[in-house]
Amino acid sequence: MAVISAALMLMAAAALTSRDLPLVVQAAFSIASVVIGLGYAVLWLRGWPTKRQSLAMAWLGGGIVAAGCVLQPQPVIALMGCTGVAILGGYAAFFHNTKAITVVVVFGIAAGVLCAIRVAAVDGWVVATAGLWLVIELNLAVPLAIQTVVRTLGADVVRSDQDPLTGVLNRRAFYERAATLLTSPGNDLHLVVVMIDLDKFKRLNDAYGHLAGDQALTAVGWVLRESSTSSAIIGRFGGEEFIVIDAAPADVAERLPAELCAAIAASPHPVTASVGAAIVRWGCGSAMDDLIRAADAAMYAAKRAGGNQTRICRPARVGG
Template sequence: MFSRWQRADQFDWLSGYLAARGISGATRALMAFISTSLVLCLLVLLFGSDGPRGAVPVAMTWAAVAGGTAGALLWVWRWPTRAQSVAYGLTCNIAVALACLAHPKPLPALIGCIAFATFGAYMAFFHTTGFVLYNFAVAAAVGLFEAGRLAKAGHPSLAVVDLWLVVEVNIALPLAIGVLVRALAGDLLRADRDPLTGLLNRRAFAHNALGMMLSRRGIDAHLVVLVVDLDNFKGLNDNRGHAAGDYALVQVGQALLAAAEEQAVVARSGGEEFLLAGTAANCNAEQLAKQICNAIAGSTVGVTASVGTACARLDETTPGDPQALLIDLITASDAAMYQAKRLGGNGFYHHELCGQQR
């Protein structure tokens, strides 16, 4: 069920967008602060006179502390992968539920359910509606349980009012964040598309590739970048007209999408040049480059392509700025593409930053 909810979220492109704007570090600090605040609040309750009493409630609260601590350490350590981000949101959701259910007094426990809204907003910002609904369902269930306890204690009107406040904030905050992010995404993604091929443009390529790098680091060991440039494209335009040239560009774009892995980023960088970035277990881009060359040469568009590839390590030990690494790989693969042209075109040349050029 959760794997279905993870599809088509905005985690990768938002990660890249924040990194490209230089604010991913501030975002990590904010999320670490939120998680640490949760932990500190729970510790105050544990060691204060108004906290949980009894072995089971205390154990539940310590479990919530452990979950919040794990979340804080994640953001201090690194920018999470998509799976780690989902795990963070779900862990914090469980931590808030445990902390509220463990409290001996129903009114503070009910008010504590407002904290669910923070992680509902997080899911709305980075992930899908399914996770937001899950967070709301847990918040509503815990809130309803605590409201029932409060009503039984002789405060039914207070229970109704506070429950409504909990429900309201857990609807309004994630909904507002979700609507805002999706509106922003629609505008940005439309502006980031090449109108002819429907592929990303060069600016969007950088944002999306950065997001992929951040989310795939620790999963795949290498980043591979390809520059694809059509051979004798000017001759095609001169001999058969611009309509034929446009048709060729569209078909080449479709061929690149078909050849690329699902998580790869494909763009038209301008003119007859295309960019592709993907992650892999090793630096061997030969099979993909051959597949692209053969697909373009075997099509009906009447052109061939020169492909330059470059690769570098992408793991937790890789030093430096991901954006600088991406620029270096684009520069290296561009130089490799021109070397492929000098060798006659309709072929590829590889430059491996973490190894030897060949």
């Protein structure tokens, strides 16, 4: 990025080699090219720019390249140079939004039209049209292709957060989302962590096969999503174990574990669950790992009692 930024200084040659421009215009454009190119090269060597600095680079860089092409005295070279604006359009596609891309694309195509008019006067409209089409194609295709790739990769990242069988979050993604929840303001809510372990799941696999077991896990994932609030964070901890965390009013937090247990038992698959929960008032100094351990202990108590039931613990203070 430092090298690409420094290359903007070369646009000064476009003005300096043009004999028809006033000296003031030559000097102003050349100084602007050198200052912007060198300034952004130094900025990139020092570290990442801010969002505003990055956006300004895309727009200033695209504007300088477009202006340099218009100032280039050789019409064909000027027209072909307009394809260079696509580099700044690609940069905008990587790091910014459609509005930023549009501004850069307008710079490139507008400069291309002006340069194509000059080419037509010398070499005819056939050459000018072919060159202009190349400019338009590159200035549109490069940002569009890059933005498509970026969005596709973004969708893959989202999908990589999900457990492919049950549709809930995997363990890593659950911890990431839960950490975000714990930093949000509580507003007189209670934090509830629910550990869920399916009862005698191995017997289900042995009796009906692993396909039936997978279908049961998929159904449980759907039940948990349907029975929880929209703010709940739901994850699969591996095997037949699930976890739900939510910030809710006291009455909702108290009802949630039993409701999840009943919903799993009511599913069309022959499966029940032992459910343990830890419920604390928001802001009591609770640590996520400690709450999970407390909920896990409650879940094992439910399992020892025979399963298909709920145990709730209310730690006064955990995690310090």
